[in-house]
Amino acid sequence: MLIPASIMGIAKMAAPDSTRYAINGVQFHREESGECVATVTDGRCMLQIRWDDEEVRHNLEITGVSCAPVKGFSIIADARFCFAAAKRLGGKNAPSKRRYVLLDESAEKGVVRMATNDGYATIIATAPAAGDSFPDVESIIPKYTVGEDANVIGLYPEVFAGAMSVLAEAVESTKIDQGVCLIVPNDRTKPVLMRTKGEEACGIAVAMPCKIDGEVECR
Missing domain, CATH: 3.10.150.10 (DNA Polymerase III, subunit A, domain 2)
Incomplete structure (x- = not known):
């Protein structure tokens, strides 16, 4: 192989x-x-x-x-x-x-x-x-039906992952295992909202989507 x-x-x-x-x-x-x-x-x-x-x-x-x-x-x-x-x-x-x-x-x-x-x-x-x-x-791989119980939105990997990590570190939400709340719009052209809070602070991050031509299928 x-x-x-x-x-x-x-x-x-x-x-x-x-x-x-x-x-x-x-x-x-x-x-x-x-x-x-x-x-x-x-x-x-x-x-x-x-x-x-x-x-x-x-x-x-x-x-x-x-x-x-x-x-x-x-x-x-x-x-x-x-x-x-x-x-x-x-x-x-x-x-x-x-x-x-x-x-x-x-x-x-x-x-x-x-x-x-x-x-x-x-x-x-x-x-x-x-x-x-x-x-x-x-x-454990989800079997979603786009348009019924799921939506598809494209995100730039370095922007999305970077914003989420920096946001969590800034409010120290990782210390209390709080995680980051991800809010995805039905309109794939609109930005994704991330929200989290720690013991002393809370914060949000907004990530702009990238263009996706149709649904991505890799299986």
């Missing part, structure tokens, strides 16, 4: 210090259709990425590692191991084939084997899998 460098970054969403080993890492899975899936959760939030590696995997050969896909393959890679593998990748200006981590789907059971290339040499590393079972995340 060829994993783009950008996808390896989802390991930061794991809970590496948790005693629940299953959420210490990232689950990599290949569906029967051949599609690749990476899933991570810290027990409160879940993130899942899907991609197709067939084209970039074509004619790829690395001694000591199998590039062959295995339908139904699934392994949980420790978050720290994922970070270490990603750090060995070539930079943004490196050839495209060096911006991927190769996960050996033919490795023995319970073993994560990854190969990376830093532009100078190929490095193959192995580590024990972070457990053998992963939370049933499919059962």
Whole structure:
């Protein structure tokens, strides 16, 4: 399985210090259709990425590692191991084939084997899998019907995440686990309102939406 460098970054969403080993890492899975899936959760939030590696995997050969896909393959890679593998990748200006981590789907059971290339040499590393079972995340993915029980609005990631974090820190709402209230308008062209309060202060943030052409579907 060829994993783009950008996808390896989802390991930061794991809970590496948790005693629940299953959420210490990232689950990599290949569906029967051949599609690749990476899933991570810290027990409160879940993130899942899907991609197709067939084209970039074509004619790829690395001694000591199998590039062959295995339908139904699934392994949980420790978050720290994922970070270490990603750090060995070539930079943004490196050839495209060096911006991927190769996960050996033919490795023995319970073993994560990854190969990376830093532009100078190929490095193959192995580590024990972070457990053998992963939370049933499919059962918690909401099945909304847009226009009936849900609405779609586009937000710039850096603006939305940045505003929410700064707002929560400013009023210290994170200290009392207050969270941030999100108010989404029915009109997707209007701004989103965020509201929160701490023990001594309260505040709001307004984030302008970005344009979305139709409903985004990734499943």
